[in-house]
Every structure is written in structure tokens, then in C-alpha cells.
Amino acid sequence: MEKCKLEIACFNLQSAIIAQQNGADRVELCANMKEGGTTPHFEITKTAREVLSIDLNVMIRPRGGNFVYSDDEFEQMKTEIGQFKKLDVDGFVFGILNKNGSVNKEQNKELVALAHPFPCTFHRAFDEVKDVNQSLESVIECGFKSILTSGQEKNVVEGIAVLAELIEKSNNRITIIPGGGLRSSNIALLKQKTNATFYHSSAITDSSETANGDEVKALKGNLI
Template structure:
């Protein structure tokens, strides 16, 4: 049975996600730039309150996914700090200047996670070659790829999502996200057959998940 991850940009959203049946929270901040590393104190509160799985984004800034040595050092520090709070997993992604997976840096971060599952986030949608990138991500030890199918949203990326699922061959979870709502999740599930879905569940123009949308997403895959 498919599961639902909700991208939560504040503490209240995480509470709503849990209350209305989500399986996992991706906790981050700065929705306007697609999410960055959340505040440590807020993460501690969320960890204390949530019984469901909590993954935390490790992204030092918005913009591209090519990081300086200083930014990469910050990512390493963040993983160590979040790990000490008892989070369940991490969400990050590092590219090189040519649009390829930075195998050295991603591998180092996965190892630093100490066996906790790592999701390669939508930096994937900016790679030069999606199949080569997928193989590199698998080799680095990630457990999940969050992607819209290298398109602006999952509806436009549906065919690529199907291709990625076939290529993955159960070696890694392809998690559709980007424009995913209760109105299209059933169709995307039917087309891809994948096991995890990602949505902010924001339908009212705020930065907080809408309870009714979380419930509708869950209902759509739990029938």
C-alpha cells in the first residue's frame, strides 16, 4: 500500500500531517526557494511531538545545488546536529557544475548519516542525464529519489517517472513529488505503481499543510 510524505515548512504543518494520517514528514523551511535546512530548535520540537517518521532537509541555501567547500561543511555539521536529535532520515542532493551527481560529496553525506535512510531531493530534476544520475544515486547509497520526472510537475513528468521506476527495478524508491495533490495522485499511482508519494498538501496559498488535503491524499492511496 503506498505511503504519503508531507513536506512541512513549520511546526504546525508537521502536527497536521501526523494528525491526518501521513506516514512521514519532510521537515524544512523557506518554501519560497523549495526548502532549506530547518531551525535546530524547531526540529527538536517536531521530533519530540511526532510519532511518525521524520526526515529533515539538509540544504544550506536556495538556488542551485552546486555547493562551496564552506557550504558542504555546513551540510556535514547539520547532519550531525539533526542526527543527535534522533531524526529518522535526511534529504539532500549535491550536483557538480556540469549537472551531474557529485558522487564524492553525496557519498560522504550518506556515510555520515550512519545508515539512516537518505532521500535525494529534486536537485535530480536538474541533472543532465536522468538515467546516469539515477545509477550514481543508487551507487551512493540513497534509498529514495524525490522527482517530478524532470518536469515542472508530476503530470508533465509522468512518462519519465514511469521510465525511472522501470530502471530502478526496486533498487531504490522513486517518489513522485511536485504538483502532486489529491486530485491527481490516483492517476500518478496507477501510471507509475510506485510506493511513496510527496506533497506539501498546501491548497490555500499559505505555507502550512491543509488538513483536508492531507486526509484526501491519504484516502486516495489507502482505499
């Protein structure tokens, strides 16, 4: 059986270091927690790359709000991928939708091609798509390696049935990563019900924007 892995969403450099020290397998670096995560600052990412030996994925999202982007915003996303590639990060996290709630295949394919050879994760824009099954196929077709989702609910526990169904339907063609309200208190339940192999949490347990080392440890401990 494949060993389960843990990704920690980090909104500052301190969180990234805490994640690595306490057993996380990967950091997803972003800014603006209150916006649900946006593209991190280049200099912070550069420092993160220098201090981290674990994998580092970078969020590419020009703003909070919806996932339908203007031409200027799309150009910004392309530019950012080009810049971050030079830092030798390990992957990118983004997702673009059409106004009708479908996956924007043309734009996503372009970004995936631009990010090559680095793998891409389709982020929680997936939780806003109209047709889950059709969108799963679209994301696979675009060339993404994984999807970060709460199962279209406000947290992974409420979305557990959809997550389990997505993992079954994906049939190892893409990795489904449960994320959104994932904590050490519910990760064992998610593992039991979904058989996911990769999990995503901010490991934030207070009003700060910084990961809690004990929570990272507990999350990881529940996956072993």
C-alpha cells in the same frame, strides 16, 4: 502488493502536526518554502521530534538556488547532519550536483556515510541532472535509499512518463518518490500510471505555508 505511503513536506511545526493527525506516514521538515526548502531550524526540529510519532526526515540544504555548493557550504551540510543525528530523526534529504549537471558522487557519498545508519533521500536536485538514467545509477551507487523527483518537469503530471520509466529502471534498488505539484486531484492518476509506492506533497491548498488537513486526508485516501 506493497502499501503506498505519503510524505508531507512541512515548512513549519503546525504543518507537521496536521500531517500526523490526518494520516501521513512521514514528515519532511524544511524551512523557506519560497526557496524550495532549506535546512530547518534546529529548535523547531527538536520540538517536531518530540511531538511526532511518525517518521521525520530533515532537509539538509544550506540555501536556495542551484545544487552546486562551495567548500564552506559543504562543511555546513556535514555539521548539520551531525547535529540532527543527535535528535534521532529518521532520515535526511539532500542532493549535490557538479557544475556539468552530473551527480557529485564524492560529496554525496561522504554525506550518506556521515548520516549512517539513517537513510537518505536524494531530493529534487535530480530534476536538474543532465542524464536521467546515468544519474539514477549514480544516486544508487552513492547509497541513497530514495529519490524525490517530478520527472524533470515542473510538476509530476507533466513528468509522469519519466517517473514511470525511472520506477521501472530502478527495479526495486531504490524508491522513486513522485513529488512536485502532487495533489489529491492527481494522485490516483500518478498511482495508476507509475506504480510508485511512496508519494510526496506539501498539501498546501491556499497562499499560506501550512498543510491543509483535509487535503492530507484526501491524498492518503486516494492511496488506499
